[in-house]
Amino acid sequence: MTTAPAHRTDPRFPGWDWEDPAALGALTDGFTENLARCASIETVRDRLPRTRRELAGLGVTGIEFAAFATRHPEAIGTDLVAVRSPDATTESGPLYRIDGSHLFTRLDISEPLPLDDHSVDWVYAEHLIEHVPLPVAVHWLGEVRRILRPGGLLRLTTPDLERYVRGYLDRDEEFFRRHRRRLRTLRVGPPMPERRAFMLNQIFYHFGHRWIFDEDELRHVLDRAGYQGWTVERRAHQEGHRPDVAALDTAFRKDESIYLEARAPEAS
Template sequence: MAEFSGELATCEALEQVADRLPHTAADFAALGLTGVEFAAFSTRHPGGLASDLAELRSPQLVSEFGRLYRVDGGSLFARLDVGRPLPFADRSVDWVYAEHLIEHIPLPVAVGWLREVRRILRPGGTLRLTTPDLAQYIEGYQDSRDGFFKRHRRRLKLMRVGPPMPERKAFMLNQIFYHYGHRWIYDEAELRHALTSAGFADRNIHRAGYQQGARADLAALDTTFRSDETIYLEAVA
């Protein structure tokens, strides 16, 4: 996984656009940005700022905190640490998207990050959050036909992601906790707990589906190879 992640953290061309990040809603608008995608070195959203904790490298340049970059002539990128206050003003963005990030940080850090996300969202702004669904893994373990685990092993093998997956149910259940740098695995109730602890109202949290949700532009960011194991939730500030 370290090798796989290292390959993702490289690009052909990295251009520094500014020596500071956008802060206010006006700053974001001036750059044509409407929201932030976390855990992404680039984003397919035309109004998205991609971000990741890890440094992004090109043959000529390595990204640094506090500076704004353009990746391969396309989307804008900034290094952000979700364990620290986000460097953006209150109500500065319309949306936030995070695919398979929250399981990589301890629960208290996750709640702190979600609290920051709620702070930077404008009223009515949307957070779309995806993560491995613990309920699917438990159901897969109990399934005598091994349906979910069989499909998941096949998908990971085709994508060449993760370690070899032996046909042992205990291994399949354990790997979602102990591989990939995961720190906390969620079902819907646990994800709702994290979101409500961060200040989102439970009535404003809704289950969504793969590439389906209240905002089609955010749902379109979902990637296919994770869809079989993923829970999708949207929360409105």
């Protein structure tokens, strides 16, 4: 009788098979939903403020996408997934205050953003763009370009395909070892298989990923979204044109990420 591989039989994660990413969808969705839990939800406005003046009245200068709990004091965090407390669940439309501190609203980036032109100073998105098909990414980036003021800043971070390919070619596998250790600290499933081919495949097929980028691919999608004439620069972890925005980079994702900023031309 053949014994099943250990990663398929770990009693701490029943039904978890790293080699079947489609079947893991519900399990990884459950992990995300756990991240979106909070103690309290307060409705601040019945609708998201649209104008620069309205946002400034709330002390808001920017939007952090893919964030249930933004750490920026002048930001609204947003995600498609609802935030839940023991007594309430966020819906699309209103603006909420989560745990008495940070602002949140639910947005679907495949839809037009409910904000006026030139309404925000900056937009930040960490590990979001790889979760949507390329046409959705182009649409969303076009909307971001529309809502940023002249001189405004977009900072994108996403898994860097070039780093993963280099990790695959590295026979010492230091990059993949670090990546497996990081995921273990989050308790995302049992230990991953240690095969290099698996570790390259997982960045394409796990965690709801739809399109993986290197620098050239990010520049391509920005170009398709109309960013000609913008200043586009590669940056390092927590280094950028606006230190307060760059500080939103998480150390957990430093080794695997590419950081790219696009800055709008100043008004003539």
